[in-house]
Amino acid sequence: MPASRILRWLAPLALILLATLPLAAREASVYFTVEKDGALITGLTKKNFHLYEDGELRPFRLAQPEKPASVAVLVEYSRLSWFYFSDIVDAMDGFFQKAPEGNWYALATFDKDLHIRVDFTKLRGKITSSFNDLSMPEWSEVNTYDAVYEMLDRMNQLPGRRVLIVIGSGADTFSKVSLKDVKRKAEQANVTIYGVGAGSMLRGMYDAYLSEAERMDLLQSEAFLRMLADKTGGEAWFPRFEGAFLDVMEGVMQSLAYQYRLVYDSRIPNDGKFHKIRLEAFRVVNDRREDFKTRIREGWRS
C-alpha cells in the first residue's frame, strides 16, 4: 500500500483522536455555598464534600477564596426601566449599604449599548455617586443579552475571583446575541452571577391586566436571570416589596462572604460541549448522613 494512501487513512483518525483526547489537566477554581433550609452552612472541611465531573469522582482541595474579589454591578438603565426605576434605585441603595470594603467594585449600565461607568475601584462610594449622577437615559431598548454577554467576555479576562451582579428586569428587546449565546458564555466564563430582578412589584400589581403573551414575556425575563444564576453558582432574587432590596443585597454579600472555594484538576476535553459538575455536601453525625444543598455552577463548557 503506498504511503500516501496510508496517510489518507491515518490523517482523519489522528484528527479524531486529537479532538477527543482529554486536554492536559487544567486547574479549575469553583466557588460555591452550602445551605440547609435556607441558612448558609460554614465550617465544613474537605471530608464533607464529594466532587463529580461528568459523573466521575474527582480529587480536589479546599482553598482560601481569592482576595480581593472583582465585583461588577450591571444595571439596566433605559427609558423602559423608568416604570420600575424605584426598584433599581432601591437595589443600588442596598448595594451601597451592604457592599463590604476591600473588594474591587465596578459599575456598568446598559440600554441599547453597554456603558462602563466606573472601572474597578476600592472606593465603593464612587459607584453610588456615579449612579446618582447619571443623566436621563436616551434609549428605550434594554439589550440585556448583549450587555451580559459583553460583561462576561470582559470579566473572564480578569484574574482572581469574579462576580457579576445584574440588576434589571431580565427582559431583552433587540440584542444582537441570542439567549443561547449568553447561556454558552455563562457556561464558559468563570464568573459567578447574582440576579436582582426589578419590576417584580409592578408585575404583581398589574398581573391581572396582563395578556398571556405579556405574562409569558415577563416570566421569560425572570427565567433568564435565574438561568444565569443557576449556571454560574449564584442566586437570583425577585423582590416584591420595597424593603426587600436591602435584604437581597445583604444576601448577595453574605453569600460572597461565606462561599467556599474548591480547586481541582479539570479533565474535560476541548470538545466545545457542556460538562456537568456535581458537588455533594454532607455531614455524618452519629453514623447518620445529613445532606446539604450546594449552590455551585452547573458545569463547564470548554
Added chain:
Amino acid sequence: MNRRLPRSIQWAAHLDFRGLTALIVTCLMISYPSATWADQVTGPPKPPLAREVFQPLKESLQLSYLELFNQAATLEFSPPQIELMRKYLKEARGYCTKQWNQKIDAYERDLYTAQAELKQRTANLSRDERKQFHCRIQNLRIQKGDAEMLVRQAIPIAYENRLAKLDVIEKWPAEKQKIEEEKRSGVYRQRRYGDVEDIGFRDVGRGQEKDIKVGRETVRQMKLAGLMPREVKNEAVQRYVTKLERKIAAHSDLRVPVQVTVLDSKEINAFALPGGFVFVQRGLLEAVEDESQLAGVLAHETAHAAARHGHRLMKRATIASVIYQAAEIGAMVLTGGVASIGAYYALQYGFYGLGMVLSLQMLGVSRECELEADQLGIQYAWNAGYDPTGFIRFFDKMATREGYVQGLSWFRTHPPFYQRMVDAEREISFLPKKENLVRQTPAFEQMKKELAKVTAQAKEDEQGRPSLLAPEQGCPAPPKVGFKPGERRIETVCPLPEY
C-alpha cells in the same frame, strides 16, 4: 408685478413687514459667526518684537517666580514691549487652542467613521481585520483624549503662567519700591494680620471649637459614603507628617487640636476640614522637594481651619449638601492608556479624586479666603521656623514644571497667579528677619525613604487592579502628542513662527 420677477423669487413679493423682518433675522443668524473669539484667530501670531528684545523676554518668562522677583528690577523692557508680548501670548493661546480643537473634531470624525464602518462590516470580518479596526478605534480614542487634555489643562495653564510672569516683570519693580517705602514708614504693620509677633494670641477665627463637631461629622459621612481613600499604612510617614503639622499648628492661630491623616492616594493635595481635621495625600508628599515646601502647604491648610473659612462659607449649607458626588473619570482618561498625556495627568495627579469630591464651601475655598490663607500660611510656616518661600517654590513647581494647579483644593479657585505670587512675596518681605530658617531636614529625607516603600506598594497594588477596559493588545502605539509638562515647552505642540 409677479410678471417682472423671476419665477424662483416670486414668493418675495408676498412678504409683508413681519415676513421680511423674519427673513433678515434668519439671514443674519445664519451668517453670524458661531465660533468663539479664540476660534477666530486666523493664523499663528508672529513675534511682535525685534529678535534682540523678543528672545530675552521670552527667556525671562521661563525663570521661576523667585528668580523673577530678584531679577525683575534689572530687566529692561519697556511697557509697550511688554504690552506687545502680552498681546502675542494671548494670540498664541487662542491659536494653539484652536489648532487642537480642530484636531479634536478631526479625531471625533474619524472615530465615528471607523465605528460606523465596523458596525456595517462586523458580521463578515476576519479576526485580523477586526483587530485592525479595534486598534484604529483605540488609538483614535487615545489621541482624542490627549488633545482634550491639552486644550483643557496644559495650554491654559502654560499661558496663564507666562502672562503672570510678564506681569511680575512689568509691575514687580514698582511694587517692590512700594513695599520698601511701607517698610521704611512702618505702614506695613497696619496691614490685615500684620501683628505677626502675636500669632496664637490674636483673633483670627473666633469659635474654632464649634467646628469640631462639623468636621467630625463630615469625616464620618465621607467614610460612610465610601469616598475616603485608605490611610497610608506606614507609621513612620504618619508620625512624621503628624509631628510637622502639629508643630505648624502650635505656631499658628489654631486653638483646637489637629488630627492628621495621610491618605494613600496619588492626588497631590492636602485639605483641612473645619475643626482641625487635616488630610494629606500621598501624592503631595511625593511631590514636595523639601520640608519647607510641605510646611508651606500644610500651613496654608491650617490657616483655612484657623480662620474658619469653611464655617464662613457654608453657614446655610448642610453637611450632606457639601460633600460632592464623586465626579466620574472621563472616558478619555479610561481609554487613554498609560502613555497618553490624558493618563499622565490623571494618573499623576489623581484627577477626579478627593479634590473633586469635597465641596469648595466645606474646604473654605474662595478667592478671598484663598488669599487670606496664603498670607496666614506664610506667617505660620515662618513662625514655625521654616523658610516661607517654600510655598512659592512649590506653587512654582506645580505651575511651571508640572503644568498643574487646577483640581487642588489649595490652588483651586483662581485668584490670578500674579496676584497670589505677588501677595505671597509681599508678605514674606514684611516678615521680621529670622536666622536659620529651615528648608530641609534629615527627618524629611528619612520620610521620603519610607514613602518610597509605600509608593512601591501602591504601584504594585495598582498594577494588580482589574479593569473592564483592558486595551486591545498588540496594537501599534499611536503617535504621541510630544508634550510632557516640565520637560518640554508648550511650543512643542503648538509651533509658532520664529525669526
